Structure formats: structure tokens, C-alpha cells
Amino acid sequence: MPNITNKSRIKPPWPKPLPYTANIFQRLARGWKSWLDLLNEWDFRIPIGELNLLGLPVFLVNEPQLVREILVEDVDNFPKHPYTLWILEPLIGRAIFSVNGDEWAWQRRLIDQAFQVAKLKRVFPAMAEATKSLIERLTKYGSEYPIDIDKEMTLVTADVITRTILSRPLEEGEAKEIFEAFARYQRRAGRALVMRFLHLPRGLVQLSLRRDAKIIRKWIKSAIEERLKYQSKKVAKSSSNPSDILDCLIMAHDQDSDRKFTLEELVDQVCFLFLAGHETSASSLGIATWLLAISPAVQDKLREEVHQVTSKQSLDESIGPNELKKLNYCSAVFNETLRLYPPVSFFIRERTESETLLKTPNQTSKCPVGALLTLSPWVIQRHEKHWQSPEEFQPERFLEEKETKWFREAFLPFGMGPRKCPGAAFAQQEAVLVLAELVRRFKVLPVKGHTPNLIGRLTLRSANGIRLRLPLIDS
Numbered sequence: 069m070p071n072i073t074n075k076s077r078i079k080p081p082w083p084k085p086l087p088y089t090a091n092i093f094q095r096l097a098r099g100w101k102s103w104l105d106l107l108n109e110w111d112f113r114i115p116i117g118e119l120n121l122l123g124l125p126v127f128l129v130n131e132p133q134l135v136r137e138i139l140v141e142d143v144d145n146f147p148k149h150p151y152t153l154w155i156l157e158p159l160i161g162r163a164i165f166s167v168n169g170d171e172w173a174w175q176r177r178l179i180d181q182a183f184q185v186a187k188l189k190r191v192f193p194a195m196a197e198a199t200k201s202l203i204e205r206l207t208k209y210g211s212e213y214p215i216d217i218d219k220e221m222t223l224v225t226a227d228v229i230t231r232t233i234l235s236r237p238l239e240e241g242e243a244k245e246i247f248e249a250f251a252r253y254q255r256r257a258g259r260a261l262v263m264r265f266l267h268l269p270r271g272l273v274q275l276s277l278r279r280d281a282k283i284i285r286k287w288i289k290s291a292i293e294e295r296l297k298y299q300s301k302k303v304a305k306s307s308s309n310p311s312d313i314l315d316c317l318i319m320a321h322d323q324d325s326d327r328k329f330t331l332e333e334l335v336d337q338v339c340f341l342f343l344a345g346h347e348t349s350a351s352s353l354g355i356a357t358w359l360l361a362i363s364p365a366v367q368d369k370l371r372e373e374v375h376q377v378t379s380k381q382s383l384d385e386s387i388g389p390n391e392l393k394k395l396n397y398c399s400a401v402f403n404e405t406l407r408l409y410p411p412v413s414f415f416i417r418e419r420t421e422s423e424t425l426l427k428t429p430n431q432t433s434k435c436p437v438g439a440l441l442t443l444s445p446w447v448i449q450r451h452e453k454h455w456q457s458p459e460e461f462q463p464e465r466f467l468e469e470k471e472t473k474w475f476r477e478a479f480l481p482f483g484m485g486p487r488k489c490p491g492a493a494f495a496q497q498e499a500v501l502v503l504a505e506l507v508r509r510f511k512v513l514p515v516k517g518h519t520p521n522l523i524g525r526l527t528l529r530s531a532n533g534i535r536l537r538l539p540l541i542d543s
């Protein structure tokens with residue numbers, strides 16, 4: 069494979085942190101547009117940032133050892149902050165992502181069980197079908213006009229999650245009505261958090277979220293009811309042979325608590341899986357494709373790897389799960405995208421039980437009960453203390469530095485510890501498949517004068533889309 073020289077390395081643009089301000093209202097006004105704008109430039113250097121947000125003590129923790137303590141070693145004393153629940157409750161009720169303690173533990177056991185049964189190999193054909201539809205759409209558009217790859221990646225990831233959860237493709241009307249409601253929800257949820265910081269009451273904060281949540285929940289509830297009705301007629305057959313993630317969730321049974329998900333709990337979990345499963349993957353796939361467009365050397369190297377691995381296959385044949393495992397450079401491209409542009413750029417936790425000291429070699433801060441702690445992959449993964457040339461797009465680092473301390477401790481796009489994303493392997497498989505099928509057929513070219521305007525909402529997205537040109541390779 070061709071080597072990438074220092075000269076061909078790029079520093080892709082990113083929204084730079086704004087100059088320091090101690091003015092809380094100015095910070096919140098910045099955060100209204102994008103959570104990333106809540107950060108001051110010095111946040112990228114300090115081990116622990118401290119501020120008082122209208123009476124609420126807030127910490128930004130950047131020191132990897134301390135991050136590990138919060139997310140892994142002392143996780144019970146740093147549960148998810150209640151604001152996570154507040155902004156997601158209208159859509160996902162009390163599903164796994166935002167609850168804590170025993171309420172979280174039994175749900176996690178059931179979700180892990182469902183994912184084990186669903187298996188990557190079992191969901192692969194659904195991913196391959198959705199990717200095929202994407203390629204057909206892109207081929208039809210042609211290369212004359214720019215396309216919005218962000219929109220296309222949202223569509224393909226929504227299709228993947230619909231096919232893997234419900235065993236059927238996404239229909240055109242659903243793409244418009246339901247997935248646009250998801251997009252609006254996540255836009256408004258970012259703002260709801262800022263409203264909460266201003267001490268507005270829960271009911272008011274959630275009001276702006278209810279309309280879209282209702283549309284989505286109604287759609288998901290009717291799909292689940294239909295499945296339960298069907299299953300009640302064919303109990304024996306379907307319970308021994310689940311056909312998709314919904315079947316696996318319905319079947320999952322927690323021995324410890326002797327619990328299964330009720331209908332309402334299934335609606336909560338499935339709403340969350342739809343949100344988690346497509347927004348994050350769409351964000352990273354859109355940005356990864358744009359990075360390939362502005363880094364031709366990486367794109368050529370990736371294409372060569374894909375061609376080598378698929379040399380015995382015709383273009384009509386989809387790349388299979390065994391070939392996917394050999395696409396190491398493609399995985400590295402995806403990981404480097406997640407490092408530079410983590411879709412979930414912030415996690416928030418709360419200090420409960422007792423006051424504690426947050427200690428790093430150079431700093432000690434008193435952390436009172438009720439404090440809000442922010443851990444930010446966006447900051448940690450761009451921190452000059454942890455990464456060499458952190459602003460450069462260098463997928464090779466994930467092949468060469470895989471075993472280093474920083475790779476293990478300063479790379480957390482999927483979180484860390486017991487709350488780590490159970491969908492990480494699913495997302496990796498989907499992303500490598502989509503990227504490989506794309507570069508196998510198309511050249512990925514930038515559009516002159518267009519740069520994505522990345523903003524932090526619930527996930528990291530571009531406010532002005534991601535416009536690219538995709539000519540077919542042999543045209």
C-alpha cells in the first residue's frame with residue numbers, strides 16, 4: 069500500500085474554541101448554538117477546569133487517570149447526571165442510557181443478552197442490503213451535481229437500524245416523517261440543556277421536545293404491538309429463532325431479577341436504540357467521507373486496501389464479513405475520524421454520596437456533592453499531552469500506536485467502563501462496510517468553497533450539510 073508522506077498529511081478544519089470569557093451568560097449564549105462553543109481555548113490544556121454555573125459547580129476533567137476513576141473505578145459515586153434524563157425522557161422514558169443503579173443494571177443485562185443473541189454475523193445481511201440501496205442511490209445521482217453525503221449517511225444508518233431492529237427496510241415516508249423528527253429532537257435537546265442551566269423548570273424544558281417524541285413513540289409502539297400480536301400466534305417458532313434485535317429484546321430474560329421488558333419498556337429501549345444507532349453512526353460516516361475527500365493520499369491508500377481484499381470478487385458482490393475483518397486500514401480511518409470528531413462529544417456525571425478531592429499530579433480540586441462533571445472525548449482526543457500532532461488526520465496512528473498507553477486511556481468515543489457503548493462493534497462493522505463499498509466504486513471529491521460547519525448538539529453534526537462529488541471510478 070502507498071505510504072503517506074508528511075507532506076500529504078492534512079489538518080482538517082474544526083470549530084476552534086473561543087477566547088476565554090468568565091461571563092457565564094456569554095458562555096451559555098455561545099452554547100445555545102453549539103455545545104462545543106461552551107469551551108474556552110484553555111480547556112484544551114488544563115487537567116481540570118472548574119467553574120460555577122449560576123450556583124452549580126461544574127468541572128471539566130481532562131486527565132486520563134481521573135477520567136478512568138470516574139468512569140470505571142469509582143463509577144457508583146459518579147452516576148449519570150439527572151440532566152441526561154431530563155433532556156431524553158420525553159423520547160426514551162427511563163431507558164438504559166439515562167438511569168442509574170439497579171434500574172440501569174437489569175436493563176443492561178437484558179440489552180447485553182439481546183446483543184449477544186443478535187450477533188454481528190446475524191445482522192450483517194441487513195447492513196449489506198441497506199448499503200446496497202445507498203450505492204444504488206449514489207450511482208443514480210451521478211457526479212454532475214454535489215450531493216449532501218450527511219443526508220445520505222443519515223438515510224443509510226436509519227435504514228440499517230430499521231432493518232436490524234424490525235427486519236424490514238425504511239420506507240420513504242418514514243424516512244421523512246420519523247427520522248426528521250429524530251433530527252429535530254436532537255437539535256432541541258441541546259438547547260433544552262442550556263435552558264436547564266438557566267434553572268427553567270423541568271416541564272418547560274421538556275415542552276419543546278414532546279411533539280417530536282410523540283411522533284416517534286407512536287410509530288415504534290405500533291411496530292412493537294404488531295410484532296407481539298404476530299408472536300402470540302406463533303410463540304414456539306419465533307422464540308427459538310429470533311429474526312432481529314426486536315425479537316431478541318422481547319425474548320431477553322434477566323435471571324437475577326426474573327424480569328423481561330414490558331411493552332412500555334420495550335418502546336423506551338427501542339426508541340433509544342433507534343436514536344443511538346443512527347445519529348452517531350451517521351455523524352461519523354458523513355465526516356469520515358469528507359475527510360477522505362480532503363485527504364486524497366488516505367483515500368488512495370484505503371481504496372488500494374479494499375481492492376486487494378476484494379480482488380477475487382465482482383463489483384456486484386457485496387463485501388462479506390470475512391473480508392471486512394481484513395480491512396485494517398479502513399478500521400483505522402474510522403477510528404481516526406472518531407478521535408478527531410467524536411459523535412458524542414461530552415458525557416455528564418454527578419458527584420453523589422460524599423464530597424471528594426479530584427487529584428492530578430499538578431492540581432487538586434474539591435468536588436462537592438451535586439457537582440456536575442463533564443468528560444469530553446472532543447477535548448481529550450485533541451489534547452496535545454496525549455497525542456502527537458493531535459490536529460493531523462493520521463489513520464496510521466491506530467495501526468502503529470495501538471498498544472500505547474494513550475490509545476487505551478485517551479481514546480473514548482464509545483465511553484469507558486460498565487456504561488461503555490454496547491453497540492461499538494455493530495457501529496464498527498457498519499462503518500467499515502459502508503466506507504469500503506463507497507471507495508470501491510466512487511472517487512470522493514470535495515466541493516470547492518464548501519466546509520462543513522460542525523456543531524455539537526446531542527451528537528456532532530454539520531449545520532450546512534456535507535457536500536461532496538462522487539464520480540464513478542471507471543467513468
Ligand code: HEM
Nearest residue numbers: 164165344345348349411412415481482483487489491495
Ligand atoms: C459511532 C457510533 C456510536 C458511538 C460513537 C456511540 C457512543 C456511545 C457512548 C459514548 C456511550 C456512553 C455515554 C456515556 O457513558 O455517558 C454510548 C452508550 C450506548 N450506546 Fe452507543 N454509540 C454508537 C453507536 C451505537 C449503536 C449502533 C448502538 C445500538 C445499536 C448503541 C447503543 C448504545 C447503548 C444501548 C448505550 C447505553 C449503554 C449504558 O448506558 O449502559 N450505540 N454510546
